[in-house]
Amino acid sequence: MLLNTQRWLPLTLLPFLLLPVLAHEHHDTISDEDLNKPIDSILYMHMGLQALVWGVIFPVGMVFGIVRHRLHVPLQILGFVLTIGGYILGHSHGGRAFPASIHGRTASLLYFPIALQFGLGVYLKLHIHEGTYFRKAAVKAHGIVGASYPILGWVQMLFGALTLGGYCHGGHLGQCLAHYIMGSSFIGYGVLMTLILVVGRGWVPGSSYSPEWWDSWVITLWGIVNTFTEHRGAHWSHKDMQHTSLGVLWWAGGILGIWTSRKRQRSVVPAIIVMITGWAMSAHTQATETSTKIHTTFGVTLMSAGLVRLIEVGFGFVFPPSEGEDTLDRTSTIRPFQHLPPFLLVAAGLLFMSATDEELEFIDKVGMDHVTYTLIMFSWAFFIYFYVNVLVYLYTNTGRNAGSEKPSEGYYKLLANGSRHASDEAGRDSLHDGTIFEMSTVVDDDAEEIK
Known part of the structure; x- marks a missing residue:
């Protein structure tokens, strides 16, 4: 198990390392021409991909974690990789430009719970510190963070819709x-x-x-x-x-x-x-x-x-x-x-x-x-x-x-x-089942996998 973890760990960490290189920042001052340009295909891909990840993959993965389904870990890894790809697309599009917004700032902040969830998952997969209080706390923290994903995804998708429409500025x-x-x-x-x-x-x-x-x-x-x-x-x-x-x-x-x-x-x-x-x-x-x-x-x-x-x-x-x-x-x-x-x-x-x-x-x-x-x-x-x-x-x-x-x-x-x-x-x-959120399979890999 440790050997398998060592094989896929570098690949899953690679997207995190690429973020600073491939992303660009939004600016506070944008011309009216750029604000009124049509939306290009890359931005549509960004919206569709992030909706898929945060609206489907992560919530289903959370449920699979609760019931100890064998597809929980693969789904979460897929979600991590795809959401990073969506982040890059969101900062690489042409066409319409957007000023700095709460959607963009929240997107950056979301990588803290993503990195925390990912790190806790890898730690639990390594099966170290078995039976210790620290490991038990890590299991609970992993579950709490994972259970917050549907709420975080809902809020961020709303922010995205408001940013796209240019709503909620000033007196509104x-x-x-x-x-x-x-x-x-x-x-x-x-x-x-x-x-x-x-x-x-x-x-x-x-x-x-x-x-x-x-x-x-x-x-x-x-x-x-x-x-x-x-x-x-x-x-x-x-x-x-x-x-x-x-x-x-x-x-x-x-x-x-x-x-x-x-x-x-x-x-x-x-x-x-x-x-x-x-x-x-x-x-x-x-x-x-x-x-x-x-x-x-x-x-x-x-x-x-x-x-x-x-x-x-x-x-x-x-x-x-x-x-x-x-x-x-x-x-x-x-x-x-x-x-x-x-x-x-x-x-x-x-x-x-x-x-x-x-x-x-x-x-x-x-x-x-x-x-x-x-x-x-x-x-x-x-x-x-x-x-x-x-x-x-x-x-x-x-x-x-x-x-x-x-x-x-x-x-x-x-x-x-x-x-x-x-x-x-x-x-x-x-x-009791409802309290064991996310990644329950990592606690005991010797347990029988359930289809």
Whole structure:
């Protein structure tokens, strides 16, 4: 094993050494002619390659690391090499030029976690310091860094899109921050809800808290931040008042949600807060007709997400009894209806992210109406939610989870064990699996590789 590592190590280090030679810097001052040149094929290759690496290869590799799939290491090495190639392409293109931007600065900073992840992976592959605290810490650090890749990739791809469009400069920065942070939060909320729905159904019933307890804490903390960050200066605009009052709504309702969901009780309060937020956004006064219609669609989508979540909590999944009670475990199947709340949250997040003044001015300029624009956003929502479900499917059905009833029995039927003890054991195993992120195969190469 050490011999094999020594053979491929110089080859994988070569791209890191070439970066300073092949890359060039962007400049702060660029002529209008260069700013308006068409995009050349090399830049398109850069965008496609980096989207492939950070949107597909690294997330799939992360999942394969969790389940100890034998393709984890090859995928990560491929991702490292391709992303360096994409970096070089991004600094070698002709055509349109771009001023120094957060996308370019973040691209350089991303090579710190990439180098750290790569170095930790090589160290673990060498199998030195076995059984020591340092090696255990390296395994955990390798997992944490690897688990951050989907988030880092999402943020960097958003920065790239904003740089390409020339958005979020000057007075537009505040609006961009509000829309993109909150929109991404809705999408992240939908992804976490999907994970709890599909993977966490064994863990949640055995934990001390209901999902709404966690939801309420997030809503409360976000509301506190929103209350004190939405207004600047002496003058209060109507948007300042609306956004600040939404912050107050969230922490006030969040406190109620924490109280009503204690002792593992389900609570409808988070769903009601989402519905009220959707109503407020649908009635939000906007500068243009297109903006008003897009915000209305966003608000209706968010209200729908809250409504179906309320129905799910009120009439759907019920926790099994506490240990010692005789009632049978009822966490056996996922109802198709339960996919609606996370999907609608993803759709709402995308609609809100796409509703900045600059973006809507662009679609007005190209002659696109709000219906076409909304259909495009919902198409992206379907694709993203499909991809999230594919990643979850890979987790539940490949590697060491392949052919096992733990943590899933297929995809839509989970933990159908008929007893509380079996459900709790499966839940604890699932939770444990989720903590061993990335590169788990490097801990013990003597273990049997799983196809």
